[in-house]
Each structure stands twice: as structure tokens, then as C-alpha cells.
Amino acid sequence: MNRDSNGYTFGFAAAMVLVVASVLAFTASSLKDLQSENVRKEKMQNILSTIGIETDREGAEVLFNQYITEQLALKNDGSIDASVDAFSDVKLSFELKKDAQDQRFPLYVASVDANQYYIIPLRGSGLWDAIWGYIALDNDRNTIKGAVFDHKGETAGLGAEITQQWFMDRFVGEKIFNTSGDLVGISVSKTNNDPNDTDKDDHEVDAISGATITGDGVSDMIIERLQHYLPYLKATSADLAYNN
Amino acid sequence: MSQPKSNKKPAIFFVSKESEPLFSKKNRALLKDPLDDNNPITVQVLGICSALAITVQLKPAVVMTLSVIAVMGASNVIVSILRNAIPNRIRIIVQLVVVASMVILVDQVLRAFAYDVSKQLSIFIGLIITNCIVMGRLEAFALGNGVWKSFLDGVGNAAGYGFMLILVAFFRELLGSGKLYGYQVIPDALYEMGYENNGLMLLSPMALITLGLIIWVQRARNRKLIEKN
Numbered sequence: 001m002n003r004d005s006n007g008y009t010f011g012f013a014a015a016m017v018l019v020v021a022s023v024l025a026f027t028a029s030s031l032k033d034l035q036s037e038n039v040r041k042e043k044m045q046n047i048l049s050t051i052g053i054e055t056d057r058e059g060a061e062v063l064f065n066q067y068i069t070e071q072l073a074l075k076n077d078g079s080i081d082a083s084v085d086a087f088s089d090v091k092l093s094f095e096l097k098k099d100a101q102d103q104r105f106p107l108y109v110a111s112v113d114a115n116q117y118y119i120i121p122l123r124g125s126g127l128w129d130a131i132w133g134y135i136a137l138d139n140d141r142n143t144i145k146g147a148v149f150d151h152k153g154e155t156a157g158l159g160a161e162i163t164q165q166w167f168m169d170r171f172v173g174e175k176i177f178n179t180s181g182d183l184v185g186i187s188v189s190k191t192n193n194d195p196n197d198t199d200k201d202d203h204e205v206d207a208i209s210g211a212t213i214t215g216d217g218v219s220d221m222i223i224e225r226l227q228h229y230l231p232y233l234k235a236t237s238a239d240l241a242y243n244n
Numbered sequence: 245m246s247q248p249k250s251n252k253k254p255a256i257f258f259v260s261k262e263s264e265p266l267f268s269k270k271n272r273a274l275l276k277d278p279l280d281d282n283n284p285i286t287v288q289v290l291g292i293c294s295a296l297a298i299t300v301q302l303k304p305a306v307v308m309t310l311s312v313i314a315v316m317g318a319s320n321v322i323v324s325i326l327r328n329a330i331p332n333r334i335r336i337i338v339q340l341v342v343v344a345s346m347v348i349l350v351d352q353v354l355r356a357f358a359y360d361v362s363k364q365l366s367i368f369i370g371l372i373i374t375n376c377i378v379m380g381r382l383e384a385f386a387l388g389n390g391v392w393k394s395f396l397d398g399v400g401n402a403a404g405y406g407f408m409l410i411l412v413a414f415f416r417e418l419l420g421s422g423k424l425y426g427y428q429v430i431p432d433a434l435y436e437m438g439y440e441n442n443g444l445m446l447l448s449p450m451a452l453i454t455l456g457l458i459i460w461v462q463r464a465r466n467r468k469l470i471e472k473n
Contacts, residue, residue: 003329003330003331003332004331004332004333008331009331009333009334012329012330012331012334012338013331013334013337016338016341017341020341020345023345023349024345024348024349024352027349027352027353028352031352031353031355031356034356034357035352035355035356035359038355038356038359042359057359155300156298156300156301156304157300157301157417157420157421157446158300158446209443210443210446210447
């Protein structure tokens with residue numbers, strides 16, 4: 001057979017595309033359940049870790065159902081949209097593309113040892129790609145109980161360090177409202193002058209050298225996401241305990 | 245542009261017909277040469293792009309090495325099996341498709357069965373496709389050699405690539421972050437005496453300089469590499 005003829009070339013290309021496409025499609029669809037199960041459990045694991053409950057991926061589901069008492073999908077005005085399941089229906093990557101009034105804002109309420117925690121999912125942009133995470137507010141809806149961050153493609157050793165425990169620990173105890181009750185969020189700051197983050201009233205954490213853009217992304221993501229929860233936080237708590 | 249003459253034989257699905265032991269001297273050379281004499285990175289200067297990108301820490305470098313070994317071994321074997329059927333004019337596209345499918349397969353399997361490893365790899369796994377060494381070996385070796393030899397050649401070259409990757413990552417992580425494989429190795433006492441990590445080591449230019457120094461040492465040590473002119 002003439003391997004240089006046009007017919008053979010076209011035939012080979014067509015056969016190759018068919019074979020490759022079916023092999024890949026078969027693998028992708030047969031592994032899909034396992035993969036999305038991993039992603040789902042990791043999400044539970046991340047949510048739990050913001051309130052200080054560390055678990056492996058396998059144990060996440062049981063603990064999640066035990067501690068997370070409410071999963072709310074909020075509208076822009078702070079009311080609850082009961083028709084939407086916050087955990088599985090709301091994908092922030094899609095929600096962020098909508099107008100604010102069409103978005104649903106997921107909120108997880110956890111109760112651990114009679115303490116209520118409010119866990120807010122975050123998503124924004126880093127230097128190269130998306131960054132996301134969860135932030136847990138204490139009972140006063142002001143102090144941060146814990147934060148967890150993750151990223152898609154930040155630089156290893158620099159921006160990717162936002163996933164390190166020491167960076168996430170810096171947020172613990174910081175306040176998102178200032179003393180006059182305005183939402184200020186938390187800034188990842190290069191001029192913090194507080195490398196150990198002992199000052200918990202400055203609304204700032206120390207930035208990572210060489211990760212300026214990723215750090216700014218974290219700051220922007222926190223304030224942008226939190227502001228949508230203001231109506232809910234104000235409505236459910238008449239005496240929001242500001243910075244005290 | 246032309247393929248070697250030995251391709252006139254019908255497709256060979258098994259070990260080459262010459263009754264040669266599996267690990268004959270020639271075959272061992274296929275594995276061994278890329279580690280030193282013919283290293284893809286330091287001698288052929290291929291695959292530099294990914295060598296700069298993922299040598300900040302040891303861990304991604306090690307995982308990348310393992311993935312490249314798997315992808316190169318498998319794609320060399322596939323292309324070698326198909327080498328008498330691949331139309332000459334679209335052979336580069338065929339190689340690309342083979343490599344890309346292998347990478348996607350590896351990625352999918354990792355995501356399902358080793359989720360944590362796949363999270364570490366994240367973007368690096370996509371980088372395998374762009375690695376010049378993979379295509380280079382397919383084009384230069386697998387298209388003209390038997391299955392077993394191609395397999396050895398793929399694994400050998402991937403190992404040579406990975407060896408350099410790990411070597412560079414070792415120095416960059418040690419001097420840049422004071423850690424190895426994520427664990428701190430430089431004692432706190434040294435930091436208290438005023439030692440500082442060199443932040444420049446974390447940036448790509450230092451990978452190139454480290455690589456340059458490695459090439460210098462290798463050329464001084466290995467007589468075969470000394471150029472005569």
C-alpha cells in the first residue's frame with residue numbers, strides 16, 4: 001500500500017482521530033464518578049478545615065454532615081433562596097460571571113460545641129489563574145475563625161504558598177469590620193510591619209515576598225465576596241459585634 | 245525528512261528480530277547514555293523550558309520526572325508499533341496526538357485514583373506535551389527502531405531529563421527556601437546567626453545559571469564532551 005497517497009493519509013488521520021477520541025471519551029466518562037467524588041469530598045474537607053476540624057478525605061462526609069447544620073443559598077438582598085442547594089448547585093466559577101442580583105451566595109453554618117460559625121466560599125483571580133478558598137467567621141460575624149485557600153496555577157514557591165498553613169494561619173483572629181462598622185475585609189499587605197501578625201485589629205496580614213499579584217488577588221477576593229453577605233449578616237444580627 | 249531504511253520490514257510488535265539479549269550492551273547504552281554522555285538537557289539542551297519552570301522545589305520535580313518517564317515510555321512504544329503505518333507527511337501530528345492522549349490519560353487516571361498527586365502536578369502535567377524531548381525522541385528514535393529499544397530509549401531519556409531536573413531543584417530549594425522536599429534542613433540556629441535564604445534562587449534566571457554551572461562541571465569531568473577545535 002502506498003503510504004504517501006492522499007487517500008491513505010486521510011484514512012489514517014480519520015482512523016486515528018476516531019480511536020483516540022473514543023479511548024479518551026471512554027476513560028473520561030468511566031472515571032468521572034470517581035473524580036467528582038474526590039472533588040466533592042475535598043470541598044467538604046476544605047470547609048471543615050476553616051473551623052479547625054482536620055480530617056482526611058474519606059472521613060470528610062460524615063464529619064461534614066455532623067457539624068454543618070445549615071447550607072444556605074442567599075440572594076443579593078440577604079434573603080434565602082430555598083430552591084437552590086448551596087453545596088451542589090452553586091458553582092462559584094459560573095456564579096461570578098452573572099450580575100450580582102442573579103447570583104446565589106452559598107453560606108454554610110457550622111455548629112461546634114455550641115459555637116456558630118459562618119463559612120463563606122471565596123473565588124477570585126490570582127496571577128495566572130483562578131484562586132479560591134473558604135473563610136469562617138466566628139459567632140460575632142466579624143472575627144475570622146479560619147481560612148483556607150487554593151489555586152489553579154500560581155507559581156510554585158511564590159504565589160502557590162497561599163495554600164501553606166502558615167499563610168492561612170495569619171488570618172485567624174483578624175476582623176473584617178472596622179470600629180465604625182464598615183466592611184474592610186483583610187488586606188494582604190506588603191507594608192504591614194507586623195511579620196508575626198500579632199496585631200489582630202489592623203485588618204492586614206503579612207504578604208508573601210514575590211507573590212504580590214497573588215496576594216492582591218486574595219485581598220480583592222475577600223472583600224468582593226464578603227460584601228455580598230452584608231445584607232444577610234446585618235439582617236440576622238441587630239447588634240453586629242464590631243471591633244471589640 | 246526521510247525515515248531510516250530499516251523501516252522496510254513489516255510492523256514488529258515484539259522485541260526486535262535480531263536475537264539480542266534484552267539488556268545487551270547496546271540496549272543498556274540506550275538507557276545509560278542519556279544520563280550523562282548524551283543528556284537531553286545539558287548536552288542536547290532540549291526541554292529547557294520545563295526545566296526552568298518546575299525546579300523551584302524538589303517535590304514537583306520528582307513527580308514530573310515520574311510522569312515524563314511514564315509518558316515517554318508509553319508514547320515511544322506506541323509510535324514504534326505504528327511506525328510502519330504512519331504516513332510520512334502527517335507524522336508530526338500523529339506523534340503529537342499520541343503524546344497528548346497519553347498525557348490526558350495519565351492526568352485522568354491520577355485524578356481518579358491519586359487525587360493528591362494530581363493536585364500537585366496541576367499545570368505541570370500539561371507541560372509534558374510541550375516538552376521538546378518527548379517529540380524529539382519520537383521523531384529521532386521511535387520512528388526507526390523496534391519496540392523494546394524505543395521503550396528503553398524513552399525511559400532513558402526521561403530519566404536523564406529527570407535527573408537534571410532533580411539536581412537543579414535540589415540546589416534551588418536548598419538555597420532558595422532552606423528546605424528539601426518541603427522539610428526544613430537548614431537549622432534555625434544558622435538563621436539566627438544571620439544566614440538568609442537567597443530569594444533569587446526561586447526565580448527562573450537562577451535555574452538557567454544553575455544549569456550552566458552543572459554543564460560546566462559535567463564538561464570538565466566527562467572527556468567525551470570536550471570539544472576539539
